[in-house]
Amino acid sequence: MQYGDGQMPADPGPPVGDPLSVAVSLRDKDALRLVEEALDEGRVALAFQPIVQSTRTDRPAFYEGLIRVAEKNGRIVPAGDFIDVVEGQELGRRLDCEALRLGTQALSDVPGLRLSINMSARSIGYRPWARILHRAIRRDESIAERLILEITERSAIVMPEVVQSFMREFQEFGVCFALDDFGSGFSSFRYLRDFYFDIIKIDGQFIRGIHASPDDQVMVRALISLARHFDMLTVAEFVETEQDARILTETGVDCMQGHYFGRPTLNPHWDAPVSRQAG
Numbered sequence: 001m002q003y004g005d006g007q008m009p010a011d012p013g014p015p016v017g018d019p020l021s022v023a024v025s026l027r028d029k030d031a032l033r034l035v036e037e038a039l040d041e042g043r044v045a046l047a048f049q050p051i052v053q054s055t056r057t058d059r060p061a062f063y064e065g066l067i068r069v070a071e072k073n074g075r076i077v078p079a080g081d082f083i084d085v086v087e088g089q090e091l092g093r094r095l096d097c098e099a100l101r102l103g104t105q106a107l108s109d110v111p112g113l114r115l116s117i118n119m120s121a122r123s124i125g126y127r128p129w130a131r132i133l134h135r136a137i138r139r140d141e142s143i144a145e146r147l148i149l150e151i152t153e154r155s156a157i158v159m160p161e162v163v164q165s166f167m168r169e170f171q172e173f174g175v176c177f178a179l180d181d182f183g184s185g186f187s188s189f190r191y192l193r194d195f196y197f198d199i200i201k202i203d204g205q206f207i208r209g210i211h212a213s214p215d216d217q218v219m220v221r222a223l224i225s226l227a228r229h230f231d232m233l234t235v236a237e238f239v240e241t242e243q244d245a246r247i248l249t250e251t252g253v254d255c256m257q258g259h260y261f262g263r264p265t266l267n268p269h270w271d272a273p274v275s276r277q278a279g
Helices: 019-041 090-109 127-139 141-146 160-171 186-195 214-229 242-251
Strands: 044-053 056-070 076-078 115-119 147-152 176-182 199-202 233-236 255-257
Touching: 019 056, 019 090, 044 090, 056 090, 056 255, 090 115, 090 127, 090 141, 090 147, 127 141, 141 147, 160 176, 160 186, 176 186, 199 214, 214 233, 214 242, 242 255
Parallel strands: 056 115, 115 147, 147 176, 176 199, 199 233, 233 255
Antiparallel strands: 044 056, 044 255, 056 076
């Protein structure tokens, strides 16, 4: 694995410290090894999850492509098991490259598809990632109009000027931008008017069990109102029950995403209607 200066780090030897720190260090090293091997051996894929309009939940409005890696035994590992460990390293940039490559290939293969792909703000200045984006748009101009790039709230506020400039450049091509995990960091609210995101994805901590939480209902209404003020579409993440979906629809959220409407799948049937899950 190469680092920013092109040098291999010296082997630090076995971890030392309290048992919890040792366990965390070993887990992180395992995650890094898993991702590096998966990238080197081509064991990376996108799982596609539908996102539906609240006013028409029987058909996907668009999909999100979620990065997955596979172990050598074939077990699929979700991003939550490794993304925090690799995000600040070059492995994170390589993962972003692979997600963008797979996503733009899907857009090329399925002309009517609209797809969101996750990225870190750190990838904006990563040349291999930028080349994939430019080549895809040059190859098929319609890809830009059907591509949504999701940037997490915590990533966007680390380098706001860079993100703003990048968004302005590619919004001119038709690319849409979504702010992921919105509401997870209240200090970022002051940046919202400067970013001009097209879509706001409300953090799942406010969505799970919202039908039984008046406090979360108040918070989500406030986030929706804020998004509407800036002409931004709202998506509620992690919608898992009929009761939550009903409350969110009544609250006025524009779109919903979660297991209730469909789990991420490696083998999507693009034209199939949404089959809502019991629960």
